[in-house]
Amino acid sequence: MSSFWLRRLWHSALTLFTMLTLMFFMFRMLPGDPTATVISPALYPKAQEALKIQFGLDKPLWEQYLRYLGNLATLDFGLSFHTGRPVAEEIGGRLLNTILLVFPSMIAAYVLGSFVGAILGWKRGSKTEAILVFVSTALQSAPVFWLSMIAILFFSIKLDLFPVGHIVTPGMFPDEDWRMYFSLDFLHHLALPFLINTIYNFCFPFLLMRSSILATVGEEYIELARMKGLTEKAVLYRHAMRNSLLPIATTLPMTLGWAVAGSVVIETVFSWPGLGLLMVEAVGHSDFPMVQAAFLLIAALTVAGTLMADLLYSILDPRIVNH
Amino acid sequence: MREQQENAAVLRVRGLNVDYQTKKGAAKALKDIDFAIHAGERVGLVGESGCGKSTLLKTIMGVLPKNGDVTSGRIELDGVNLLEVDDETRRKARWAEVAMITQSALNALNPVRRVGDQIIEAVRAHRPIDKQEANALVHRLFEMVGVAPERARDYPHQFSGGMRQRAVIAMALALSPKMIVADEPTTALDVIVQDQIFARLRELQAENQFALILVTHDLALVAENCQRVMVMYAGTLVESGPTEEVIAAPKHPYTIGLINAVSVLGSDKQPISIPGSPPDLMEKIDGCRFAQRCPLATSICKDQMPEAVVIASPGGERMVRCHHWQQAEDFALRASNPDVWQSVSAV
Ligand SMILES: Nc1ncnc2c1ncn2[C@@H]1O[C@H](COP(=O)(O)OP(=O)(O)OP(=O)(O)O)[C@@H](O)[C@H]1O
Ligand SMILES: [Mg+2]
Numbered sequence: 128m129s130s131f132w133l134r135r136l137w138h139s140a141l142t143l144f145t146m147l148t149l150m151f152f153m154f155r156m157l158p159g160d161p162t163a164t165v166i167s168p169a170l171y172p173k174a175q176e177a178l179k180i181q182f183g184l185d186k187p188l189w190e191q192y193l194r195y196l197g198n199l200a201t202l203d204f205g206l207s208f209h210t211g212r213p214v215a216e217e218i219g220g221r222l223l224n225t226i227l228l229v230f231p232s233m234i235a236a237y238v239l240g241s242f243v244g245a246i247l248g249w250k251r252g253s254k255t256e257a258i259l260v261f262v263s264t265a266l267q268s269a270p271v272f273w274l275s276m277i278a279i280l281f282f283s284i285k286l287d288l289f290p291v292g293h294i295v296t297p298g299m300f301p302d303e304d305w306r307m308y309f310s311l312d313f314l315h316h317l318a319l320p321f322l323i324n325t326i327y328n329f330c331f332p333f334l335l336m337r338s339s340i341l342a343t344v345g346e347e348y349i350e351l352a353r354m355k356g357l358t359e360k361a362v363l364y365r366h367a368m369r370n371s372l373l374p375i376a377t378t379l380p381m382t383l384g385w386a387v388a389g390s391v392v393i394e395t396v397f398s399w400p401g402l403g404l405l406m407v408e409a410v411g412h413s414d415f416p417m418v419q420a421a422f423l424l425i426a427a428l429t430v431a432g433t434l435m436a437d438l439l440y441s442i443l444d445p446r447i448v449n450h
Numbered sequence: 451m452r453e454q455q456e457n458a459a460v461l462r463v464r465g466l467n468v469d470y471q472t473k474k475g476a477a478k479a480l481k482d483i484d485f486a487i488h489a490g491e492r493v494g495l496v497g498e499s500g501c502g503k504s505t506l507l508k509t510i511m512g513v514l515p516k517n518g519d520v521t522s523g524r525i526e527l528d529g530v531n532l533l534e535v536d537d538e539t540r541r542k543a544r545w546a547e548v549a550m551i552t553q554s555a556l557n558a559l560n561p562v563r564r565v566g567d568q569i570i571e572a573v574r575a576h577r578p579i580d581k582q583e584a585n586a587l588v589h590r591l592f593e594m595v596g597v598a599p600e601r602a603r604d605y606p607h608q609f610s611g612g613m614r615q616r617a618v619i620a621m622a623l624a625l626s627p628k629m630i631v632a633d634e635p636t637t638a639l640d641v642i643v644q645d646q647i648f649a650r651l652r653e654l655q656a657e658n659q660f661a662l663i664l665v666t667h668d669l670a671l672v673a674e675n676c677q678r679v680m681v682m683y684a685g686t687l688v689e690s691g692p693t694e695e696v697i698a699a700p701k702h703p704y705t706i707g708l709i710n711a712v713s714v715l716g717s718d719k720q721p722i723s724i725p726g727s728p729p730d731l732m733e734k735i736d737g738c739r740f741a742q743r744c745p746l747a748t749s750i751c752k753d754q755m756p757e758a759v760v761i762a763s764p765g766g767e768r769m770v771r772c773h774h775w776q777q778a779e780d781f782a783l784r785a786s787n788p789d790v791w792q793s794v795s796a797v
Binding site: 251345346347348350351352353354355356357358361365366369370373443444445446 | 511
């Protein structure tokens, strides 16, 4: 591995470390006693003391901080204040649900958006292009929850095509084990939020690819490609789109962390038991270890996404010299 | 002799008119263009910026921008009118029959693809070629144009300007076309590299016998490299003929002005440029397009487009589009006096 990537990795680690640290101190500066939900003020002071010692809260801040880092290093996020189960376990299943909802739909949106944007931009001036540009621009500024509610009202309630929410029909898979992911019932529940998420995320790559293609059309290498006798399709896919793909392919991994964080809204509307809904619940229960772990996860996803974007860029654009 | 030449015309352009549609109306970029290029011939195309040289080449290649329209005319390649054939036939004729070396090789290569791959791509668009044959071909082409063959795996940004230009020439040679059109192939390069590239191009032309149209602002370059020259002004061909004869005894006042505008190293003759600028292409002009700037212009010039006059000459034949071409010899003597030109623009 080149020294560029070593340095890049080091920077990512540093960013993540800074986030961890900030998060640790921020949670401790919040007004109110975060432990109040577990250590009831109604307990005898002696009992309160005992619990504090058990959680290590009697130690000086720096010692707590070191313990916090040590725990993170072993992926120990502590116990949930609300359920008392290990946070890592609670989050694991929820994260999977979010990933199943978000990643495929992001990829579908980016692939679809890129192709539609490229083809319409290439033809330039079609009616479909005008309509899609208008709709995409409007959709981009429409809130997701509004879009989701309309979809639920129309498709689920009026037409009764899709369930109103949840990941599977409640009671159908009592253990909520892996088998539910392979059921038609799961796909049926996934369809509507997947669709909404795809439509919503389609707008950005579509608009970006279209404008990027428009800027490429007049390039001399496009003219040369055409003069070489390439078919129009080859000129579009192998030259215009290949080059316009750069900014899009690199925003995709960068937005993944953001999309997971953004799943709060769609998961709440669709009662989708993912990370987003978990965060909302955790905040409601003042379940600090849980909230903290969820935030950390999103931060880590974002940092990893940025790193991946850099990596992709250097693969796709040979002009980037890594040193 | 003449009969023979007629038969051997690789490219024949007849009555070609091209408009650019703009918001303000149609701009007449090419007007009544007629010429023929014979097998193995090197022809220079000169004229000031914006006179339509690139437009002519793009029309020949069939890559006019969307707002460019061929309103009439024929472009015959070996007798087949390229403007009438279907898209697929047209596509196949590109590069295999006529290849182009573009104005700026700097931007003509796709920045994110390997140079060698871009050359192979041109071949693949016309015939299947396996990896081994492809590598051998690129190797040979790079040797031909004087670039180390192992550089074929590089990306364009790793090449110098001269190397990129050579790579584009290699690409043009890849399918052994009958004709290569070169649009100011070396304007971005320094004189030494330019000379090297032209020396190589002349050798390659001698070996491969493709016809060459060389577009340039530089009359000296044409004098060195081309047997024939065509002079273009505001979308019309005003004069053509054997290079030596045209330069020694120009017959169109514009050609005279163009030659006057060249500075000669070591001579104390001051170059003088033609005052004024070419006409607006949107304007409807009935007469000669050069009339506004021409010291010889009379009323007929403003009203009537001059016909092309063909004059037999020792080196082949010459063409001139001027009502007063017979006064050219006399005018050429006066033309080195700037006042002769000034008086026109004052009118
Ligand atoms: N796409 C276009 N739309 C409208 N007008 C155009 C377009 N392309 C070229 N023109 C006009 O057509 C005329 C001829 O342009 P062209 O590029 O053929 O000139 P040129 O002789 O190659 O000039 P140069 O020596 O500067 O390269 C110019 O007046 C130019 O402004
Ligand atoms: Mg030009």
